[in-house]
Amino acid sequence: MHQPSSPILCSFPNPDELVESLAQFIIQAQKESIEKKGKFTVAISGGSLPKQLNGLIGKRGIKWDKWQVFYADERIVPLDHEDSNHRLCTEELFSKVPIPQQNIHTIDYSLASDPEDLADAYEKELIHEFANKDSARFPVFDLILLGVGPDGHTASLFPGHELLSEEDRWVAEIVDSPKPPPQRITLTFPVLNHASRVAFVASGAGKADTLKEVLDTPEVGLPASRVRPLSPGQVYWFVDDAAASKLEYPKTPFKL
Numbered sequence: 001m002h003q004p005s006s007p008i009l010c011s012f013p014n015p016d017e018l019v020e021s022l023a024q025f026i027i028q029a030q031k032e033s034i035e036k037k038g039k040f041t042v043a044i045s046g047g048s049l050p051k052q053l054n055g056l057i058g059k060r061g062i063k064w065d066k067w068q069v070f071y072a073d074e075r076i077v078p079l080d081h082e083d084s085n086h087r088l089c090t091e092e093l094f095s096k097v098p099i100p101q102q103n104i105h106t107i108d109y110s111l112a113s114d115p116e117d118l119a120d121a122y123e124k125e126l127i128h129e130f131a132n133k134d135s136a137r138f139p140v141f142d143l144i145l146l147g148v149g150p151d152g153h154t155a156s157l158f159p160g161h162e163l164l165s166e167e168d169r170w171v172a173e174i175v176d177s178p179k180p181p182p183q184r185i186t187l188t189f190p191v192l193n194h195a196s197r198v199a200f201v202a203s204g205a206g207k208a209d210t211l212k213e214v215l216d217t218p219e220v221g222l223p224a225s226r227v228r229p230l231s232p233g234q235v236y237w238f239v240d241d242a243a244a245s246k247l248e249y250p251k252t253p254f255k256l
């Protein structure tokens with residue numbers, strides 16, 4: 001019987017050490033995945049996360065051509081719009097590393113007039129990558145990288161929203177996001193909770209209250225608390241000491 005995993009919390013004295021350790025963790029995850037399956041499937045968030053991936057830039061041992069990148073959530077805006085998570089990830093990372101463009105799976109903005117169609121089309125991209133939906137009930141990402149907002153939302157799963165109870169779809173649209181822009185797509189909880197590894201990344205004192213609620217009182221049920229991949233999947237929290245300053249949750253020393 002697969003049980004949900006308990007989060008592993010790794011805290012670092014400063015943002016630079018956090019960024020460097022996160023890069024080492026990601027490189028190790030891609031090494032293991034490529035050895036097993038010849039590719040590395042990863043989902044990336046927007047917000048403050050992409051900047052924290054800059055420890056990957058210029059690192060040896062990264063086989064960028066083996067990465068297949070999806071977005072954990074995306075705003076329904078043109079790909080070059082300032083609110084686009086793809087644009088942000090491109091500025092912070094993809095424009096600085098030799099990843100083939102075709103390995104980055106973006107939304108099809110031509111479907112923007114019908115968010116449900118757009119979400120379904122993105123789900124089809126996943127189905128293409130992860131085999132068909134009947135044989136694989138949910139995709140198993142090698143790594144999903146998430147942030148957490150002040151209200152405890154993650155990806156575009158917001159507290160109290162009906163999408164929190166989605167049990168079937170891999171990708172869903174949201175047209176009433178409390179944080180602008182209102183129209184988005186997001187991976188659903190079943191996808192987040194079937195990943196091999198999920199890594200949350202949070203830094204700065206501004207995240208301290210949120211982290212306390214998410215990790216010390218998971219029974220409140222904030223979206224970020226509900227990301228608990230089934231074993232052998234594992235959820236990690238990469239934070240700096242400022243973000244961890246109010247936590248009672250036990251820390252684990254970082255090791256690869």
Ligand SMILES: O=C1O[C@H](COP(=O)(O)O)[C@@H](O)[C@H](O)[C@H]1O
Nearest residue numbers: 045046047048049147148149155
């Ligand atoms: O709107 C979003 O917010 C979350 C959290 O962002 P942060 O700036 O507080 O880290 C982000 O993870 C998500 O991808 C984004 O669309």
